[in-house]
Amino acid sequence: MATIKDIARALGLSASTVSRALAGHDRIPEATRARIQALAQEMGYAPNRAAQNLVGGRNSGFAGLVLTDPGYGREDSYLGEYISGLGHGLAETGIDLFLAAIPAGQSELSVIRNIVTTRRADGLILGRTSEVDPRVDYLISAGFPFVTHGRVLADGLPYSWVDTDGTAAFAEAFDLLYALGHRRFALLTIEEPMTFRHHRTEGVLQAMERRGDPEVSLTIATTSRYDRAQRQEAVHRMLTADPRPTAILTLFDSLAMNVLQVAESLSLSVPEDISVIGYDNITSAAMARPGLTTFDSDTFSSARETGRMLVERIQTPDAEQQSLLIRPKLVLRASHGPAPS
Amino acid sequence: MATIKDIARALGLSASTVSRALAGHDRIPEATRARIQALAQEMGYAPNRAAQNLVGGRNSGFAGLVLTDPGYGREDSYLGEYISGLGHGLAETGIDLFLAAIPAGQSELSVIRNIVTTRRADGLILGRTSEVDPRVDYLISAGFPFVTHGRVLADGLPYSWVDTDGTAAFAEAFDLLYALGHRRFALLTIEEPMTFRHHRTEGVLQAMERRGDPEVSLTIATTSRYDRAQRQEAVHRMLTADPRPTAILTLFDSLAMNVLQVAESLSLSVPEDISVIGYDNITSAAMARPGLTTFDSDTFSSARETGRMLVERIQTPDAEQQSLLIRPKLVLRASHGPAPS
DNA sequence: AAAGTTTGCGCAAACGTTTGCGCAAATCGC
DNA sequence: GCGATTTGCGCAAACGTTTGCGCAAACTTT
Numbered sequence: 001m002a003t004i005k006d007i008a009r010a011l012g013l014s015a016s017t018v019s020r021a022l023a024g025h026d027r028i029p030e031a032t033r034a035r036i037q038a039l040a041q042e043m044g045y046a047p048n049r050a051a052q053n054l055v056g057g058r059n060s061g062f063a064g065l066v067l068t069d070p071g072y073g074r075e076d077s078y079l080g081e082y083i084s085g086l087g088h089g090l091a092e093t094g095i096d097l098f099l100a101a102i103p104a105g106q107s108e109l110s111v112i113r114n115i116v117t118t119r120r121a122d123g124l125i126l127g128r129t130s131e132v133d134p135r136v137d138y139l140i141s142a143g144f145p146f147v148t149h150g151r152v153l154a155d156g157l158p159y160s161w162v163d164t165d166g167t168a169a170f171a172e173a174f175d176l177l178y179a180l181g182h183r184r185f186a187l188l189t190i191e192e193p194m195t196f197r198h199h200r201t202e203g204v205l206q207a208m209e210r211r212g213d214p215e216v217s218l219t220i221a222t223t224s225r226y227d228r229a230q231r232q233e234a235v236h237r238m239l240t241a242d243p244r245p246t247a248i249l250t251l252f253d254s255l256a257m258n259v260l261q262v263a264e265s266l267s268l269s270v271p272e273d274i275s276v277i278g279y280d281n282i283t284s285a286a287m288a289r290p291g292l293t294t295f296d297s298d299t300f301s302s303a304r305e306t307g308r309m310l311v312e313r314i315q316t317p318d319a320e321q322q323s324l325l326i327r328p329k330l331v332l333r334a335s336h337g338p339a340p341s
Numbered sequence: 342m343a344t345i346k347d348i349a350r351a352l353g354l355s356a357s358t359v360s361r362a363l364a365g366h367d368r369i370p371e372a373t374r375a376r377i378q379a380l381a382q383e384m385g386y387a388p389n390r391a392a393q394n395l396v397g398g399r400n401s402g403f404a405g406l407v408l409t410d411p412g413y414g415r416e417d418s419y420l421g422e423y424i425s426g427l428g429h430g431l432a433e434t435g436i437d438l439f440l441a442a443i444p445a446g447q448s449e450l451s452v453i454r455n456i457v458t459t460r461r462a463d464g465l466i467l468g469r470t471s472e473v474d475p476r477v478d479y480l481i482s483a484g485f486p487f488v489t490h491g492r493v494l495a496d497g498l499p500y501s502w503v504d505t506d507g508t509a510a511f512a513e514a515f516d517l518l519y520a521l522g523h524r525r526f527a528l529l530t531i532e533e534p535m536t537f538r539h540h541r542t543e544g545v546l547q548a549m550e551r552r553g554d555p556e557v558s559l560t561i562a563t564t565s566r567y568d569r570a571q572r573q574e575a576v577h578r579m580l581t582a583d584p585r586p587t588a589i590l591t592l593f594d595s596l597a598m599n600v601l602q603v604a605e606s607l608s609l610s611v612p613e614d615i616s617v618i619g620y621d622n623i624t625s626a627a628m629a630r631p632g633l634t635t636f637d638s639d640t641f642s643s644a645r646e647t648g649r650m651l652v653e654r655i656q657t658p659d660a661e662q663q664s665l666l667i668r669p670k671l672v673l674r675a676s677h678g679p680a681p682s
Numbered sequence: 683a684a685a686g687t688t689t690g691c692g693c694a695a696a697c698g699t700t701t702g703c704g705c706a707a708a709t710c711g712c
Numbered sequence: 713g714c715g716a717t718t719t720g721c722g723c724a725a726a727c728g729t730t731t732g733c734g735c736a737a738a739c740t741t742t
Contacts, residue, residue, distance in 0.1 A: 001458050003698060014722045019700060027719060046459045050401070051698035053391035054727045060391070061461075062439070069425065079421035084410065087442030096461070097440040098403070101428030117342045118387045120402075120437070257628055283623075287598055289630030344728060355692045360730060368689060392728035395697045 002043040010039060022047075053119065062098035063090060063310055064121035066112065066135075068128065069104035078282065078299060082149075085300040086125070089307020095122065095314070109134055116144050123314045125149065125306060129161075131193045145313035147306050151195050151323075160313060162306045162324045164297040166196050166279070169328045170203030170249060171210075173277045173295070176330070177247040178211060181339035182275060185218045186238055186245035188255050190225045200251055200279065219245060223255075231255070235262045239274070246274055246339050253278035253285050256292055260335070271337030281331050291333030297326050343384040351380060363388075394460070403439035404431060404651055405462035407453065407476075409469065410445035419623065419640060423490075426641040427466070430648020436463065436655070450475055457485050464655045466490065466647060470502075472534045486654035488647050492536050492664075501654060503647045503665045505638040507537050507620065510669045511544030511590060512551075514618045514636070517671070518588040519552060522680035523616060526559045527579055527586035529596050531566045541592055541620065560586060564596075572596070576603040580615070587615055587680050594619035594626050597633055601676070612678030622672050632674030638667050 004022075008015045013036070021028045021036040039045075049061050065086065067079075086097060098121055102108050112135055115121050122145065126135055129150035139146045140159055148161045174185070187204055189197055201220070208216055219241070223234035235258045238245065250256040256278030263270050270276055270290055278285060281296035302324070309322050345363075349356045354377070362369045362377040380386075390402050406427065408420075427438060439462055443449050453476055456462050463486065467476055470491035480487045481500055489502045515526070528545055530538055542561070549557055560582070564575035576599045579586065591597040597619030604611050611617055611631050619626060622637035643665070650663050 004700095005698075015699075016701075016723080017721055019698095020721090023700085025701095027721080029720070032720080044458070046455065048395070048698050049459065049461065050391040050394035051727090052700080054389070054395055054698080054729090055700045056727080065440075067424070067428075069428070079424070080419070083408070083420070083440065083442060087408075087410070087440075087444065091444050097442060099406075099424065099428075099438040099440055101424060101438060103428065103432050114387060117385070118390060120390060260628075284625040284628040287601075287625040287629045345730095346728075356729080357693080357731075358691055360728095361691090364730085366731095368691080370690070373690080389728050392697090393730080395699090395728080396730050397697080 002040075002045045003048070004045070007036060007039055007043065007045060010043075011035060060119055060122050061094060061096055062121045063095050063307070063314070064098045064100045064115055064124045066100045066102065066108065066124055066126050068102045068108055078280070081299040082303045085303025086307040088300075089304040089309075090311060093311050093315075095311060100124075109138060112138065116142055123147075123310045125310060129195050131195050131198060133195075143317075145310065145317060147310045147313060149302070149306055151199075153195055153198060158321050160309050160321045160323060162302050162309065162326070163196075163199075164295075164302070164326045164328050166200035166328075167203035167206065169279060169295045169330075170200045171207035172203075172330060173249055174204050174207035177249075177275055177277070177336065177339075178207075178213075178216070180275070180337065181341075182247035183213070183215045183217065183339065184243060184245045185216065185247045185249065187218060187220045188235065188238065188248060188250040188259065189220060189222050190251055190255075191222050192225050194225075197251060204249060217245075231258050232262060235259050236266075239263060239266055239268060244274070247336075248274055248276045250276065250278050253280045253282045253292060253294055256294070256335070257284060257288060260288055260290075260292070270335050273340055275336035275339075277336055279328070285331075285333070288335075290335045293333045293336045294331050295328035296331050297328035302326050343381075343386045344389070345386070348377060348380055348384065348386060351384075352376060401460055401463050402435060402437055403462045404436050404648070404655070405439045405441045405456055405465045407441045407443065407449065407465055407467050409443045409449055419621070422640040423644045426644025427648040429641075430645040430650075431652060434652050434656075436652065441465075450479060453479065457483050464488075464651045466651060470536050472536050472539060474536075484658075486651065486658060488651045488654060490643070490647055492540075494536055494539060499662050501650050501662045501664060503643050503650065503667070504537075504540075505636075505643070505667045505669050507541035507669075508544035508547065510620060510636045510671075511541045512548035513544075513671060514590055515545050515548035518590075518616055518618070518677065518680075519548075519554075519557070521616070521678065522682075523588035524554070524556045524558065524680065525584060525586045526557065526588045526590065528559060528561045529576065529579065529589060529591040529600065530561060530563050531592055531596075532563050533566050538592060545590060558586075572599050573603060576600050577607075580604060580607055580609060585615070588677075589615055589617045591617065591619050594621045594623045594633060594635055597635070597676070598625060598629065601629055601631075601633070611676050614681055616677035616680075618677055620669070626672075626674070629676075631676045634674045634677045635672050636669035637672050638669035643667050 004015050004018045008018045018036055021033045053060050100111060102111050124146040126146060126148045129148050129152055131153040133152045136152050136159060151161050151163050208218060221234050221238045224230045239262055248259055250259060256276050259276050268274055278292050278294035281294045285292035285294050305324050312319055345356050345359045349359045359377055362374045394401050441452060443452050465487040467487060467489045470489050470493055472494040474493045477493050477500060492502050492504050549559060562575050562579045565571045580603055589600055591600060597617050600617050609615055619633050619635035622635045626633035626635050646665055653660055
């Protein structure tokens, strides 16, 4: 509504002076700045983002969160908490959140490219990082500010990320179950080459190797991340194998939920017959019976940190890249117990 | 990157012609339009939103989804599914989703006012409507396009909304339990004057009245929507009352979850001792044991319709206001059964 | 073939801001 | 008290579009 020119006219100044005063530039005396700021306040002046954006070619005032369709985060409470955290990380910076919801079938990379070239956002937040991720490569080469939630496999790439330490957590889960006497392990994992799959698997393998116990066996079962029927079938196969594993680690909670369900339908009791441990601590994990033992990595604060890191990327592009590895906390519930004898 | 001027220069035309051709205006011969469009395609031209916005004062290209902090939708899978649906409703319109995440303690109304005056969005989507909602009043008076998810209590206000038919659903729930022999009912509700509270309560009261059975009793217990401890306590009081209700209706699923938990801690079995019915069909409702009987209102498609309605509001502001009342489907699980004798 | 209409397109202004350059006045150094 | 520097501020251009107006050429009508 009110423009810089209105302020200038009212004060008998030029638009340039008002602009500079508001931006806190040099060579504007404190008294003038104060008058200008007071009037701006009074008139409810807010800079026109479009105009600012146009002149500078930067500063759209938006941080884009890229979400892809299958799933989006629909699985559980995750997204709401994540957005809440991001909001807090961006608060007070004048940067708003823009949701780039990518329809199924559209190339995520082309949408990202479009956002970058049209400057629809000043920076991006990427989830679902895969081991080799063209989005990351592109954004680095374009020199565009971004932060990923999750990593790519290659080390040393110049980008900022926040991730949870799946390797440590899965090693901890293995050790916990080993200590309870379990020797026949199974890991339920996914087909998609997400980086977290690598890290979490690595945790189990490392812990196993450290034990060096020849009695320990591990079978790895793979299923699709999204196809429900295929998931059920894979779990079913795993639970009817002979010999049956007694300790099941799943890559994330919703897979563990499948295990709980199939076990129930097979009249296997958890944790008496099999122990199950998940990862993520989704809301359902607490509601399930038995309650699911899992790992919690505080989505809210990790999202907040992601937001803060992005702000830093945007505002001081030359600052060093940051990264944050969060150690998830084991949440003990009732889905694990001593190995059956 | 590529601008309209680049195209004009390359074709020996003026910027005006290119602009008009791309916008599909009159008085541009088909042949010229085709040439222009082809080159635009080839050069990867995308209009600069900031410039478009600046000239027209409209058309920021964003639809704002207003989310307030306590909760946001963190409770369950709701938000992810909702956003997914909205994305589909806005797809192909060139309108992106902008998240107005309102920090706790900030006035939602002032944020909305700011968005409207700075034209940061072309339209808004509002959730959490309360019986009397100043946001709705303000947006109507400002003539700003918006759609609410939920209604206000007053009828006949000129705005578009999408809501679920809580009245019908709660009447159905009552009837179901009545038919199973239940006579001592309880309704667990919230303190906040949300409109859905009114409608859902109304459903129970109406069904009760229709029966006109003097043996039926209904106690209504009220608790805070967000305070966990208070919720537990209210549920505890309800389940230790004498005589204890045998049929418990809760305003939404997460309250029903509380009932399930407290019942378990009191060694009451569901559904043998008490029946519980929720509303919303959150993910945990399926995972809980016993599975929660509840109502599902297809968040995804109602969000998609909300998105479509907003597009209509934005593009044809003079079109009639629309509304959509969705009849939720009863999802039968294991948390309800015959009244204990 | 003259008058009127339509077609195809360009000119230039406008949207609200930022910023390089410049200029007069004030202040400083000595 | 004179030259040099600093301070305070304005002019005007630029960012990429859209759009009212106008004009010449091409058609149509009579």
